[in-house]
Amino acid sequence: MKILNIAEKPSVAKSISNILSKEISKRNSLNKYIPTYSFTYNSDSYIFTSVLGHITQKDFSDTRNWADFDPKELFDMPIETKIIDSSIKRNLLSLSQGVDKIIIWTDCDREGEFIANEIKELVGHRSVKRARFFAISRGEITNALNNLVEINLKEAEAVEARIELDLRIGAAFTRIQTLALKGSVKSYGSCQVPTLGFIVERNEAIKDFISEDFSSLNVSIKKEKENLFTWQRGNFFDKNFVNLFYDILNKENLQVVSIENKAVKKFKPYPLRTVELQKKCASALKISPDRAMKIAEDLYNKGYISYPRTETDSFPPNFNYNQILTKLSSEELYKYFKDFDYPRKGKNNDLAHLPIYPLKEGSNLTFEEKKIYDLVVQYFLACCSKDAVGEETKVKLMFLGKFDECFYLEGLKIFERNYLNVFNFDKWEEKKISDFQLNEIFYSPLTNKPADRKYTLKKVEGKTTPPLPMTESELISLMDKNGIGTDATIHEHIKKIQVRNYACKRGVFIFPTKLGSCLIKGYKSLNLDFSTPKLRAELEIKLKKIEKGELCYKEVIKEEIRIYKGFFITLQERIEEFKRLFQEEESNFYDNSNYNDSNNDDDNNNENDNSYKKNTKNKKITNKNIKEIKSNDNNKLIRGKEIKNNSENITNNIKENINNVSIDNLIKNKRIRCNCGKTPKNAIVKKESVNSGKTFIFCGNTPKKCKFFLWADEIESYQTVNDIKIDVKCDCGFEPKAEVSRSENNKGKIYLKCKKLYKPCKFFSWMN
Structure with missing residues (x-):
């Protein structure tokens, strides 16, 4: 039997082919990015090719200019389906000729189901089946081949x-x-x-x-260490109320009224699902969710982890944990893995996928791949371990006067770390406290009792902080x-x-x-x-x-x-x-993007750093600023350049900043736009030439800059739409609007056109 296999991407076609056979012939296809593999499996002749994701796209059949019709028509306008790449279509049609069966190996989600249906409708073959698999491993692939299914058209319709x-x-x-x-x-x-x-x-x-001041009270008792007890009432925004209690309580004695010990657990994580993978990558690994998913998909395609797009956080009862644990035995973390315990069952299940888990040891991986692979391994080992076990102690004090005010102290001892030994993303630290005896008395600091038998009542003040x-x-x-x-x-x-x-x-x-x-x-x-x-x-x-x-x-x-x-x-x-x-x-607009937390800022992972450069151009330059710069012995960064603390460099940079402020104001007041329609940037010619030191403005739309250019001394005379006095009417009888031409031949020229958004007239006139 001759069987054509079609994967969602070339890497999957290659990986599955290598699992099914050791003797594979490879040849080029009609698309240069898609190779074709041929081999024999169970006496059948297999051909394995792929697509590149979606093979069709939908678009409106009407190609009129945006301004030529009411956008509301788009809600009902006819839509047509187009082939994205004709070479992929030709490749599939060519390879499907004369085959007995077609098996589609797209990803196991509703997008994969939609792509599978796209392929089926394109080839039009009578015998098309779907291989449903959750990992690129020998067991999963052979199981999928032995249990071929029909395409789920309902999932495809949801995507449609x-x-x-x-x-x-x-x-x-x-x-x-x-x-x-x-x-x-x-x-x-x-x-x-x-x-x-x-x-x-x-x-x-x-x-x-709006920040507010708050006050509270703490009790400090020193034994072998200081023990700080928290007021049960919490914080108050009324300082006088706290002062009143301070004056009253400071004269009274204290007694230990209860000591509670209770066993506590820190629960191990649920099996890993996609959302948690993205969150941990963003917060702990400093890898953006988008980048993390690309890496996870690469690991999946190479057979290191299971399918990374899943909402499920519980394993089925028949899952073979020992098989996976055996394959991980050479991993460094495995030596800290102790007693096996069945994973917790989460509340999420997409009824299509398993949680994310490792498939084999993580050799030959890049730095980022290894970080995400290790995260997956840690989650799997942790969810197969026991919960961490400890004991929490709560000591409660009460004043023995008119007011029964209570203060409490909590401590923690950890007896068994268990899953924490293999999972670095959870923290559970011991909090040691001194030993206290029930009914133990501590005296007012105003008495003449020994210091180790007295307490200290402290006022605590603070401010509420924004999120x-x-x-x-x-x-x-x-x-x-x-x-x-x-x-x-x-x-x-x-x-x-x-x-x-x-x-x-x-x-x-x-x-x-x-x-x-x-x-x-x-x-x-x-x-x-x-x-x-x-x-x-x-x-x-x-x-x-x-x-x-x-x-x-x-x-x-x-x-x-x-x-x-x-x-x-x-x-x-x-x-x-x-x-x-x-x-x-x-x-x-409230620009909060200059917020900087030195503990969390990670410049190496800043994908949009250019959008966040501190804008020093619009800052007012004053004598105070100059003194601050001169008095600082350290090197400073001014407009992105490191300068030494010498007066010549400082003066030049201050002049440059002042120059930039005035030029920016000119650009803003004149409403100058580059050919892209954006506010231009300015810079100074540094290269030794006849123009050295001159300021110019240019398009800042990187990386696709237009050819807009203007010397700073030409800005005042540069004519913009702001300067135009219009004394004509368009064909509709309205005052037309002025625009600046962005075409290469007429760049910078001003013209008049109808100002209506919907069905404007054809009025057009160049300004003299």
Whole structure:
């Protein structure tokens, strides 16, 4: 029998071929990135090829310019399906000729099911089966071959619904926002917006936070060490109240009224699922979720770990733990592994995948691959270990006067570390306290009793602190809790809002940009329910019901379109108000991105560091600044350059900063834009030439800079749309708007056009 096998990606085709046969012939295919493997398995002739993920994409059949029609039409406009790469299509059709059976080896999630159905519809073969596997290991692959199944069309339909909704809703709102706000594309995504909403909400909480003074009391008793007892009442914002109690209690004696000892456990982790993998990579390994998933997928394709996209955190009863533990016996951590205990059963189960676990020893791995592989190993060994065991002691004191005020002290002893010996991501430290006796008395510091029999009553004062900026780990938890995205897509949404300049990272923290913050606040001001997770979470529930056959995917599409079209109409009717609100928020934006926590900042992992450089250009230069710079003996960084403490360099840099401030103000006042439509940057010619020391402005849109260039002394005379006095009307009878041409031939020239967003007239005129 001749069997064609099709994997989702070339690396999987290669790995599975190597498992099934040791004698493989490799040849090129009609796509240069996709090799074809041939071998014999169980007397059958096997051909193994692959695709490169999705083979089709959906798009609107209407290709008119954005401004030529109402974006609302996109909710109902016909959609067509196109082949992404014709060479992949030709390769599949060519190889499928004359075969007896086709087996599809796509990933075991609903996206994989959709791709499998794409392949089936393309080849049109009568005998197409699906191999369902959870790891690239000999056992899983042979089990999949022996238990071939049909493609799950319900899962494919859920993806079909999601793709169409993302296209229609995203395109409609992206176009209306971009046309209204001008400049760069203001994209909309029903997952990225609530994701951004969490970040903006945290930023606003920090902005609106008002610190308050609080007071409390502690009792200190010194035996062989100081023991600090905490007031049961906690903290108070009324300092006079605390002072009153201090004056009263300081005269009274204390007695130990109870000593409680109780056994405690620190529970081992649940088996590893994707969300926890991403959170630990972001917080502990300083690897972004997007990067972590790419590495995890590489480890999966190479057969080191099981499928890394899973919501399941419990193993089935028949799972072979001994087989995996035996393969890990050469790992360094394994020598700390002691007594086996069955893993805990979590509450999450996607009914399709197992938790993430290692498949073999981790040799020949890169540095980052080894870090993530070790994390997976630690989770598996920890969940197969026993819980850590300890004893908690709580000592309670009471004043023996008019007020029965209580203070308490807690200590911890650890008897058995167990899983903590193989798991570095949990901390459980002993807290040693002195021995106390029940009914033991401690006297007021005002008495003449021996010092070791007296206590000290201390006033404690502090200030409430604002919440920390959002971390990626927190953001992942919020998205998971609120149903934003899936285990397989959460990292993509976090990456997307950074790529689109709605948010940016500094160290472990993630902040909203001005653009991102203004969009979210604009939605909220119009009472559009975009920035909350409710809508997307409800859609995810509906998609899961489609998978189970409880809902029809076409009905879900129709219902979601109805909801979002209503929001669209509201935005369209109030678009001028939205623009005004957006501009107001721009001027009031609270930029918290210069927050720096030296304990957490990790410059080596800063994927968006350029977005976070401290902007020194707009800082006012004063005599005080100059004195501060001159008085500092250390080297300083001024505008990214290290300078020694000598007056010449300092003076030059201060002049440069002053020069930059004035130039930036000129650019801002003249509203100069480069050919990309963005505010240009400025710099000084450093190279020895006739222009040495001159300032110029240029496009700062790296890496794709346009050719805009202007000397600083030309800025004053540079004509912009701000300078134009318009005394003509367009064909609609309205005053036209002025724009700057960005074309190569007419770069910088100003022209007039109709200002209407929807169905503008064809009026056009160059300015003299």
